[in-house]
Amino acid sequence: MGTRLRQFLLLLGAFLAVYFLPVGSGRVQVSLVEAFAMLHEYAREHVLLCLVPALFIAGAIAVFVSKASVMKYFGPSANKLLSYSVASVSGTILAVCSCTVLPLFAGIYTRGAGLGPAIAFLYSGPAINVLAIILTARVLGLELGIARAVGAILFAFLIGLGMHVLFIKEEREKAKQAQGFDLPTSDDERPLWHTGLYFATMVAILIFANWGRPLQPTGLWAATYHAKWTITAILLVILALMLLRWFRRPELKEWTSSTWAFAWQIIPLLFGGVLVAGFLLGRPGHMALIPEEWVARLVGGNSLWANLFAAVSGALMYFATLTEVPILQGLLGAGMGKGPALALLLAGPALSLPSLLVLGGIMGPRKTAAYAVLVVVLATATGLIYGSIAS
Secondary structure, eight states: OOHHHHHHHHHHHHHHHHHTOOTTSHHHHHHHHHHHHHHHHHIIIIIIIIIHHHHHHHHHHHHHSOHHHHHHHHSTTSOHHHHHHHHHHGGGGOOOOTTTHHHHHHHHHHTTOOHHHHHHHHHHHHHTOHHHHHHHHHHHOHHHHHHHHHHHHHHHHHHHHHHHHHTHHHHHHHHHHHTTOOOOOOTTSOOHHHHHHHHHHHHHHHHHHTOOOOSSSSSHHHHHHHTHHHHHHHHHHHHHHHHHHHOOHHHHHHHHHHHHHHHHHHHHHHHHHHHHHHHHTOSTTOOOSSOHHHHHHHTBTTOHHHHHHHHHHHHHSOOOTTTHHHHHHHHHHTTBOHHHHHHHHHHTTTOOHHHHHHHHHHHOHHHHHHHHHHHHHHHHHHHHHHHHHHO
């Protein structure tokens, strides 16, 4: 099928959906309101503090990280144990959702990272969030918390390797093209520790600006939460000093241009996906086109269907960072099985309808579909195994 024919069919489908939309129906009207309410909530709570810093980090990766360095550590010819190990545990320091990790993934993928390590990083970013795993253990039980942590790390490895195998021909071609790259060694380069500290500061800003309120009002997590804006402000001052002393004006201009390119590529699709997700599924605790009671009723027990439905639902729903835990708490209280709960925990934070739409624009529909299927299949199988053990 030609590109123009596909574009025409997409436009035709969108037109027919809007043309025949039963706007007079009360349920549809509520769903439309819920779609914009979800977009409003996303814009207020996630764009400025999550997405914007992530876009600047992605722009910096594209400009200040040499392609040769990416190829050495994450390229298709890199040491597999090293690249997959680093990529698979990267989520422990990034408290980001499936949409916020997209600019970071786009940054390393467009610099030549191998598909497997890049996908491992894409999955691990939102899935192996240490705060979310701790919260899961405290609210939903130690068993489920441990199962989520172990499952997420294994998933990052397996999904990355699976994508590498599925698209091995393309990876081999990329490896051939990468053979001529070496790490730059010229004396006039910026010192490596300058670049490392620059990136570490930006990642720290992303982490502390989004530090969530802990359940307990005392302790290290609570103290960090109360000091997070002071810490973030200090980090911003440090970043500003770095930019003034270590970077030239043309470099900063290139950085902002690269950041804008990622923003223009990602934000329109992301906002469109949030609207669709809000229209179909709504925000937690709010009715949309598909009632939450249906979801809770369909994921009781530990059948193949219940686990598959939980995994697919998780892959389509949008979960802001840490919100999957109270959602699961409510669904477990409504009769959801432990196996489907784990399946949703492993599929939900790493995927969403908005992120799938954006990924289609970054790496194409075939790779995006393969990634989604791998996540859903592995989540379903893991849920079945865990459910049979935990029941």
